[in-house]
Amino acid sequence: MLKALVIDPGKCTGCKQCEMACSYENEGVFNPSKSRIRVFDFHEDARFVPYTCTQCDEAWCQQACPVNAITTDEMGVKVVSDSLCVGCKVCTIACPFGTINYNASTGKVIKCDLCQGSPACADACPTAAITYQDIEQTGFDKMKLWAGKTGAAVEIDGPNTPV
Amino acid sequence: MGWTGKVLRVDLTNGTSTSEPLNMEWADKYLGQRGLASKYLSEEMDPKADALGPDNKIIFATGPLTGTCASTGGRYSVITKGPLTGAIACSNSGGYWGAELKFAGWDMVIIEGQSPKPVYLTIFDDDVQIRDASEVWGKSVWEADAWVKSTHQDPMMHVAAIGVAGENKVLYSAIVNDLHRAAGRSGVGAVLGSKNLKAVGVRGTGGVSVKDFKAFMKATNDGKKVLKDNAVTGVGLPTFGTQVLMNVINESGALPTRNGRDVQFEGAKDISAEAMAEPRKSDGKPNLLTNQACFSCTIACGRISKIDEKHYTVQNKPQYWQASGGLEYEAAWALGAATGVSDLEALTYTNFICNEQGIDPISFGATVGAAMELYELGLIDKEKTGGLELVFGSTEALTTAVELTGKAEGFGKELGLGSARLTAKYGRPELAMTVKGQEFPAYDPRGVQGMGLTYATSNRGACHLRSYTVSSEIMGVPEKTDPLVTEGKAALVKAFQDATSAVDSSGLCVFTTFAWTLDDIAPQVDAAIPGDWTTEKLLEVGERIWNMERMFNNRAGFTAADDKLPERMMKDAAKTGPAKGLVSGLDKMLPEYYELRGWTPEGVPTNDTIDRLAM
Amino acid sequence: MHHVILGAGPAGVTAAETIRKQDPTAEITLVGGEGEPPYSRMAIPYLLEGKIGEDGTYLRQTKDHYQTHAIKVAQGPVTAVDTAAKSVALKDGNSIAYDKLLIATGASPVRPPIDGLDQPGVHTCWTLEDARHITKLAKKGAPVVLVGAGFIGSIILESLAKAGVKLTVIEMGDRMVPRMLDETAGNMLRRWCEKEGVRVITSTTVEAIKGIGAPTTTQTEAQTQQQAQTASPDSDEQQPGLIKRLFGISSAEPSPSSYPASAAMPAPPTTNDNTPIPPGSSGLSVVLGNGEAIAAELVVVATGVRSNTGFLEGSGIKTGAGITVDDHLATSARDVYAAGDVAEGMDLSTGTHDMLAIQPVAVEHGYLAAMNMTGTPTKHRGSLNMNVLDTLGLISSSFGQWQGVPGGQSVTKTEDDSYRYMRLEFDGDKLIGAQCVGVTEHIGMLRGLIQTGLPLGPWKDRLIESPERLPEAYIATAHGTPGHGPSGLKIALPV
Secondary structure, X not given: OOEEEXXXXXXXXXXXXXXXXXXXXXXXXXXXXXXXXXXXXXXXXXXXXXEOOXXXXXXXXXXXXXXXXXXXXXXXXXXXXXXXXXXXXXXXXXXXXXOOEEXXXXXXXXXXXXXXXXXXXXXXXXXXXXEEEEHHHOOHHHHHHHHOHHHHHXXXXXXXXXX | OOOOOEEEEEEOOOOEEEEEEOOHXXXXXXXXXXXXXXXXXXXXXXXXXXXXXXXXXXXXXXXXXXXXXXXXXXXXXXXXXXOOOOOEEEEEEOOOHHHXXXXXXXXXXXXXXXXXXXXXXXXXXXXXXXXXXXXXXXXXXXXXXXXXXXXXXXXXXXXXXXXHHHHOOOOOEOEEEOOOEEEOOOOHXXXXXXXXXXXXXXXXXXXXXXXXXXXXXXXXXXXXXXXXXXXXXXXXXXXXXXXXXXHHHXXXXXXXXXXXXXXXXXXXXXXXXHHHHOEOOOOOOEOEEEEEOOOXXXXXXXXXXXXXXXXXXXXXXXXXXXXXXXXXXXXXXXXXXXXXXXXXXXXXXXXXXXXXXXXXXXXXXHHHHHHHHHHHOOOOOHHHHOOOOOOOOOHHHHHHHHHHHHHOOOOHHHHOOOHHHHHHHOOOHHHXXXXXXXXXXXXXXXXXXXXXXXXXXXXXEOOOOOOOOHHHHOOOOOOOOOOOOOOXXXXXXXXXXXXXXXXXOXXXXXXXXXXXXXXXXXXXXXXXXXXXXXXXXXHHHHHHHHHHHXXXXXXXXXXXXXXXXXXXXXXXXXXXXXXXXXXXXXXXXXXXXXXXXXXXXXXXXXXXXXXXXXX | OEEEEEOOOHHHHHHHHHHHHHOOOOEEXXXXXXXXXXXXXXXXXHHHXXXXXXXXXXXXXXXXXXXXXXXXXXXXXXXEEEOXXXXXXXXXXXXXXXXXXXXXXXXXXXOOOOEOOOOXXXXXXXXXXXXXXXXXXXXXXXXXXXXXXXXXXXXXXXXXXXXXXXXXXXXXXXXXXXXXXXXXXXXXXXXXXXXXXXXXXXXXXXXXXXXXXXXXXXXXXXXXXXXXXXXXXXXXXXXXHHHHHHHOOOOOOOOHHHOOOOOOOOOOOOOOOOOOOOOOOOOEEEEEOOOOEEEEOEEEEOOXXXXXXXXXXXXXXXXXXXXXXXXXXXXOOOOEEEOHHHEEOEEOOOOOEOOOOOHHHHHHHHHHHHHHHOOOOEOXXXXXXXXXXXXXXXXXXXXXXXXXXXXXXXXXXXXXXXXXXXXXXXXXXEEEEEEEEOXXXXXXXXXXXXXXXXXXXXXXXXXXXXXXXXHHXXXXXXXXXXXXXXOOOEOOXXX
């Protein structure tokens, strides 16, 4: 059964425990600047929005990779192979969600890979603003429509749309 | 290993910055943040130096748990000699700035000297620059925050800044980071202002490590569970914020009202947490929008409010229509009960301006309260105030006063002196509800006896956060004591002071101690940094810190005579409530306290005490 | 059904795989031009740096990838296409019949009008073979001249500088990467390179490359190789007008004679063949338009590329600068499609046909052409031009119509000290183009906003005020809700 990160910004307090957990999981230290999930602060509107890769079907990053360093695993997760990534950054401009980023300290790109099936961000979130759920049970499609409105727009209006 | 091991020293006189290793020997004895920075300050500056002169230093210091996933591990403190008090000042703030400093690779920043012209500091990891601030001098904290981020094209920067109040050396001006988190008390903002330093912008891309990650994750997870399962930290604080106290303290007869003339405020319910959450009559929306956390905090007690756009204070002023930091208990009390004002929207507006211009709302509200009393007594009049009718309960007086004080215009300049200097100026110094020149916070020493001793002995002047005995006397944490008696309070105060000194030096928020004891904190510290950190060691370090701060103040010229409360607390009995008929029993508690501390009757640590604490 | 694909770059390989996905039984032949396994030119700079081995440049990593997908890989190059007989002729004399043909033969470096290109030590940097030559010569401390600071030049610049050579870059345009970066950004890049020890000379032409005893008429190995990839060398290639027209070596396209010779540096006394040459070196001397001569052991020429269409002469397939295609990537000939660098695909920003020689577009083309070839009519609405460049650690990017449009609004934010720059271009309340230097976080969102054309509403003015607030603008615009925030009380409790 496919699972996905379900994000409810209304429950986010902006504590950034997710960024800490993510960076610890992936970098071995607490370093939010290297976190694959990022909490954006809309302070004027009293809103925090945790934001990360939705593992989109189009996989713009994957398509753009010149050396096939991004692959899709059996869970549908787009995974960067550090040994293959040359750090050309084309994926970082190709991903219309901006969720794959260049890590200057390694010379490679980083993105959310759902921590091999147990996302540290969801575990760390104190208010259940980030949860990891079976997508069939959670109205994930609805959420995806919302969260991925950009993706939807790309699908509808983008260059690759069958007519 | 919890520490970055690096201290940034910035010399504003010469425009230079240097990196130096953190003194690990001191770190083992004074932990970090409040304790360690106070040690640096004590060693490096003459306590008699002018707080607003070039010889004062100001230190931004993180703790070992700042920038880690320990719940509330995002705090930093500003340590300097306070211009309001002349005593050592240590103002603690949350938000994200402290953690960002750590990620930039610095445990603390020591700022020295005085810049010849307005500057601001940027810290991008190792790249530290002192830059021209002429463009933002004269602007608010909010404008400076946006300007720094925009100038450096980095919205992920975190900025700590002073507003116009700090520039004008308002003696209780604050340093505000992340728009509405503040190192609020003792006038630390004025010290930055005196140094011509407008702001410090930080962006860090490095990581923070700990000694033993496995143990650390376990200890911090255990801690988070305790916070979650506790009624105060798990439900009370996130739901109501510190404002949960407004009605409770009022009912306890310990809510200083109208410059401490009363201990209960008839308008308390209108400015309480409950009122903030209720739909407004005017527009059907609540004042409170949501709660917010500081970095790494799993409690999230912060208040985010939105003022009714039609309220007179913000009509045609859309810059105040956005959501921003709402009323915490202390601010609601000072701006409300201390002045007799019960208009929640007006208090919220005043609080916004305090954040925008970098003003400590406690001292500001209390000073307005004192000024109102002077006005009522006819010692100041409309001519003096420039037309301002400073009567108790006047909403307009309050909101105009904050605008004037923020910009240091007109009577705002006098209000900016603080209540001790203001009342002295008009010949009634006893009307200042202050200790060591710093205004009381929101607990009346007659209704909560422990707080009287707390205020009198606080090393930074009247302060509730140095030993929050309310926790025990009102809330029963960790165990219930009677707020109306003095017995046992000396020991209680000492225990709270020592424990809090340790917590304030760790990078954690003192609010965790509603649920945590040092037994919960010690394993988190121990897993983060070298050394064998037990509860006992934390307490010992806490006591050492307390004594060091005391010795700084003694060297600055303070004596036992300064450990006193205003006459009103000692002579005028509470008129209503459970404490009716009571005055503060400070005179009974203080000698006992000195003895417990191992101090002479003159309030000086004995040689034995100094030796015992290996100072 | 036999699908024949000419060119084994990203467009060709993507097309082959897509065809296989769409039609499990189709016969697929992928004809490569270079005798290498399908690889990515984009990875060559990283090969030069030693970051990867040659196999790290391969488009697909599994050894039997093509076999597994029943894609026959044939050795080209193709010399001619007979659209009537539906067959292609190979250089070795054989021919392959097709039902559907995809031309994805890519591009080759242009030969600029410089005397002395054909001698040892002068190389283009386009193929794996070129990379092998350059690696041999780019030794630590060796004087190297890079001719052309366009996109490709600037990428190679990084690998050459990292190899520790003593590098001089010569650009005919008035700044670095003139086709991708505006003046502010291009000059920022230049300052950065100079800070990093690279000498950058702009607004200057290279007149000749002179060597000691190197015959200028003999074809070198490299030149032979280059011709081998370019199926049919175009006889026009030496004409500067055409080169500039095609590849815009200088965006302003001034005539060479109008370049201010002393703009970049004071003109030193002219040296000539007597330039001292280090012993044991290739002994080249690069003579500039301003009269200066620079000694070099290696000259790398990167003055632009052009489509490989020469072999289509006489095929009846319509070509302009590249192959003319319709909005289904079909050429003028029946059952013949074109994709990638060779095709004049639709530019999303302008709605006109143009060549966008970038990897993501090649992949898009390959996919779309394959869909159309296998019977799923799929319209190409246009690709977004975008580039990202890492020059000695300074990362720049450009998207869409970064030059702006008449009547549009624009914002630039420059911070020279920290090498940061952002430029956003708006048409109405839509973002249409962008440029960044020193900004890498979430920059894909620029593509998101440009490509979706979402109206920015209040965020346009906020971006004009503070372009760095892009992530907020994107999330608020694309996700809709955060613009409003909670309308009632909302408390988040620990659970």
